[in-house]
Amino acid sequence: METTLVKKNLFINGKWIETKTYKPLYAPFSGEQIAEIPEGNVEDVDNAIIAAEGARTVLRKMPAYQRASILEKIASLMEERSEEAARIIALEASKPITTARGEVARTIQTYKFAAEEAKRIEGKTIPLDAAPGGENRLAYTVREPIGVVAAITPFNFPMNLVAHKVGPAIAAGNPVILKPANQTPLSAFFLAELIEAAGLPAGGFNIVTGKGSVIGEAFVTDDRVKAVTFTGSPEVGTGIRNKAGLKKVTLELGSNSGVIVDEDVDLDKIISRAVQGAFAFQGQVCISLQRxxxxxxxxxxxxxxxxxxxxxxxxxxxxxxxxxxxxxxxGQDLGRSLDWIQEAVNAGAEVAFGGKPEGNVLTPTVLLEAASDVNVSCQEVFAPIVIINRITSIDEGITLMNNSRYGLQAGIYTKDIDSGLDAADRLEVGGVLINDIPTFRVDHMPYGGVKESGTGREGLKYAIEEMTEMKLVIINRN
Incomplete structure (x- = not known):
């Protein structure tokens, strides 16, 4: 796989479509070219939307058990080819192979969760007689597929974060068009092979690769697309929301997650966990432990x-x-990270370990007493960099944690349950982890943030809610 150059095509309406132009894809670690990737355009987006619209009625009428069966088949096929999937991730994303295997295992679970949730899309009965004039009326709600879903995904979990968008879309009966990250499209094309083999109707899943400014813009501004689900930077996410009109928009936009460590904890139980949270996949994780x-x-x-x-x-x-x-x-991200380290040092921080480039690798970097206004503290570093700062109290730690434009997840280690619950109440984040690092996620939990960390929630059940519309039905029995 390291030396075989592959040429990929767009996947639209169940067919592999050639484009006029292709771009080389290089492995981040070795720098060698590993693939030629199609450069889609607005016309390709239009064709994908037409294909998705054509599959909309078929998927809408497909029984839940059939949608679940397709998702279970995707999971089964991925399990059979799990080592191949892991090596694709390791090669195109430079994710250590053992970590890549972990992502594949989670991706399989995500599709299994999606299959289960496809059978649990439920409504409610409403007691209309609670209000005068509502007597002898039966009311209930149903959830219906929203329509064409556009999914725009990042490089850091090129299979599992795709699964968190594609899985619930299929479970809900929606056709989906995927625009994967430019650096990690091979994982998406691999998924297309599995979906094709699993028997999803043509047009139910489509891939268009190319420039985000072209492909993403076309998705967001087209009225035939009913929902956009995006994981990426706050700047791009804000632009999507501003242009999306009345579409449903789910945004997962990043973080500078932190953990507070109280004086009463057993450090030997938490150190290895904290190191893992800080440096897994080079810190390129939305909930990486940064502070x-x-x-x-x-x-x-x-x-x-x-x-x-x-x-x-x-x-x-x-x-x-x-x-x-x-x-x-x-290399651009490596250079930015080195600049941010130097900025922190100039402002008084100490490099206690690492901070040096080795080829395209940044050695794991530990900074002490970094100022709160430098980039490594207040921005999303997305690199193997962690700051460790001294506090005099839990209260000070909560104040520092909340002094952020982001609010995805945060953690606190303490033996005092009152301190833990107080932190859970006061921390301005979407998820609080008591006696754990913020770098924790299982794939069926609600996941998302506040402030500039985004809007809406992922996690299969919660993503399905974002990708369906509620309809009220009332029967007058008078």
């Missing part, structure tokens, strides 16, 4: 143990079984 606020009573010990654990990480080729940290997704 750690440690009580002053245990601060020095925490830093010592954290650095000792970080030193155990192996930097290298993502296809090597022993690798923990590999190349960042691009």
């Amino acid at each position: 750690i606020y440690v009580h002053e009573a245990i601060y020095d010990t925490f830093v010592q143990k954290f650095i000792a654990e970080t030193k155990k990480l192996v930097v290298g080729n993502p296809l090597d079984e022993n690798t923990d940290v590999a190349a960042m997704i691009s």
Whole structure:
């Protein structure tokens, strides 16, 4: 797989479609060309929407058990080809192979959850006689497919974050058009093969690759597209929301997640977990542990143990079984990260470990006492960089945590349940983890944030709600 150059085509209406232009795709770690990727245009988007519209009625009328069966088949086929899937992720995203296998395992689970939720799309009965004039009337609600769903996905989980959009769309009976990240389209084309084999009707799933400014713009402004689900930067997400009109829009836009460590915790139980949260997949995770606020009573010990654990990480080729940290997704991101480290140092932070480039890899970086207004503190770093700052109290930690434009997930370690529940009440985030890092997600839980971390929720049941419309039915029995 490392040396075989592949040429891919768009997937529209159940067919592989050639385009006029193709772009080379390079492996982030080695720099070698691994594929030629089609460069779609507005006409291709139009054809994909026409195909999706054509499949809309078929999917809408398809019984829930059939939609569930297709999703179960996708999961089964992926399980059969799981090692191939993991190697695709490792190659195109530079995700360490063991981590990539974990993503594939989660992706399989996500499609299984989607299959289960396809059978549980329920309505409610409404007691109209609770109001005068409502006597002897039967009312109930149903949830109906919304229509064509456009999914725009990022590079960091090229199979599982795609599954979190494609899975609930199919479960709800919606056709979907996918625009994968430019760096990780091979995972999407792999999925198309599985969906084709699973028997989803032609037009039910389509892929258009190309420039986001072209493909995404066409999705967002076309009235035939009824919902847009996007994971990416706040800037792009805000632009989508501003242009989407009355479409439903689900946005997962990132974070600078942190954890508060109280003075009473057993550090030996949490250090390895914190290191994993900070540096898994080079920190390129929406809920990566970026900020750690440690009580002053245990601060020095925490830093010592954290650095000792970080030193155990192996930097290298993502296809090597022993690798923990590999190349960042691009040289541009590597350069930005080095600039942000230097900015923090200029503002008084100490580089306690790492901070150096090794080829396209940034060594795991630990910064101490970084100022709250430097980029590594207040922006989403999306790199193997973590800051560890001293606090005098949990209250100070909550204040620092909330001093952010983001609010996705946050964690607190404490033996005091009152402190944990107080933090859960006061932290301005979509999810609070008590006695865990914020870098936790299982695929059926509600997932999303507040402030500039986005709108709406993912997690199969909750995503299906975003991709369906509620209809009220009333029967007058008078």
